[in-house]
Amino acid sequence: xxxxxxxxxxxxxxxxxxxxxxxxxxxxxxxxxxxxxxxxxxxxxxxxxxxxxxxxxxxxxxxxxxxxxxxxxxxxxxxxxxxxxxxxxxxxxxxxxxxxxxxxxxxxxxxxxxxxxxxxxxxxx
Amino acid sequence: xxxxxxxxxxxxxxxxxxxxxxxxxxxxxxxxxxxxxxxxxxxxxxxxxxxxxxxxxxxxxxxxxxxxxxxxxxxxxxxxxxxxxxxxxxxxxxxxxxxxxxxxxxxxxxxxxxxxxxxxxxxxxxxxxxxxxxxxxxxxxxxxxxxxxxxxxxxxxxxxxx
Numbered sequence: 001x002x003x004x005x006x007x008x009x010x011x012x013x014x015x016x017x018x019x020x021x022x023x024x025x026x027x028x029x030x031x032x033x034x035x036x037x038x039x040x041x042x043x044x045x046x047x048x049x050x051x052x053x054x055x056x057x058x059x060x061x062x063x064x065x066x067x068x069x070x071x072x073x074x075x076x077x078x079x080x081x082x083x084x085x086x087x088x089x090x091x092x093x094x095x096x097x098x099x100x101x102x103x104x105x106x107x108x109x110x111x112x113x114x115x116x117x118x119x120x121x122x123x124x125x
Numbered sequence: 126x127x128x129x130x131x132x133x134x135x136x137x138x139x140x141x142x143x144x145x146x147x148x149x150x151x152x153x154x155x156x157x158x159x160x161x162x163x164x165x166x167x168x169x170x171x172x173x174x175x176x177x178x179x180x181x182x183x184x185x186x187x188x189x190x191x192x193x194x195x196x197x198x199x200x201x202x203x204x205x206x207x208x209x210x211x212x213x214x215x216x217x218x219x220x221x222x223x224x225x226x227x228x229x230x231x232x233x234x235x236x237x238x239x240x241x242x243x244x245x246x247x248x249x250x251x252x253x254x255x256x257x258x259x260x261x262x263x264x265x266x267x268x269x270x271x272x273x274x275x276x277x278x279x280x281x282x283x284x285x286x287x
Contacts, residue, residue, distance in 0.1 A: 086241075089241070
């Protein structure tokens with residue numbers, strides 16, 4: 001599985017990648033982007049099976065990225081799971097309305113990553 | 126009925142948040158670093174703290190949340206997050222401290238009823254060194270918790286504009 005991790009923190013991108021592996025997912029390649037704009041460029045040139053995306057980022061935030069992703073023909077079916085400190089109910093509703101399929105609050109455990117990501121992947125075989 | 130001065134009311138509200146601020150920090154360290162924070166039994170010498178991370182709050186509540194620690198402590202935090210030896214951490218140290226501050230801020234605001242949706246966080250800013258000062262333009266109230274991580278001091282504070 002090819003995973004794109006979008007976060008302005010390189011440390012957090014590494015932690016998310018490690019958590020996915022600890023959750024038992026078979027990751028063949030981890031692609032990284034530092035904001036939504038970079039992530040849009042990645043999905044237009046690479047095959048991606050799953051996206052984990054922060055919300056608060058410079059240049060283009062995660063909610064805007066999810067909205068714009070639906071307009072990219074080659075990428076609009078890729079499941080997106082938000083992974084963010086903005087953990088209020090309002091933010092969850094906003095993210096899911098924008099097109100995200102799951103939501104993980106920071107701080108998180110690998111088990112929480114697993115609980116959110118596996119059902120999303122099951123719905124997108 | 127005796128009127129409560131708005132500044133005093135803000136101070137009381139802020140002080141009631143202190144246990145939540147400490148809990149928010151403890152949870153972040155436990156989940157993301159696998160480490161426990163202890164309460165500092167002696168006063169923390171501020172002059173040792175040469176790394177500061179700042180996250181801005183805006184909306185129903187505005188102000189700043191600041192995490193201050195030593196370089197040594199910051200390197201240890203990055204090492205724990207990345208699961209490497211602290212001698213092998215480099216530019217990731219500032220990134221890690223900023224992200225920890227960000228997670229404490231998010232975790233803290235999600236513990237206060239109504240603040241989760243009504244308050245936005247900025248991306249973190251990290252300041253290395255001791256030669257700086259932060260000035261709030263608005264009249265503000267500050268609370269802080271003084272903790273130990275691996276026996277090294279750190280201070281988490283929140284300054285709310287009244």
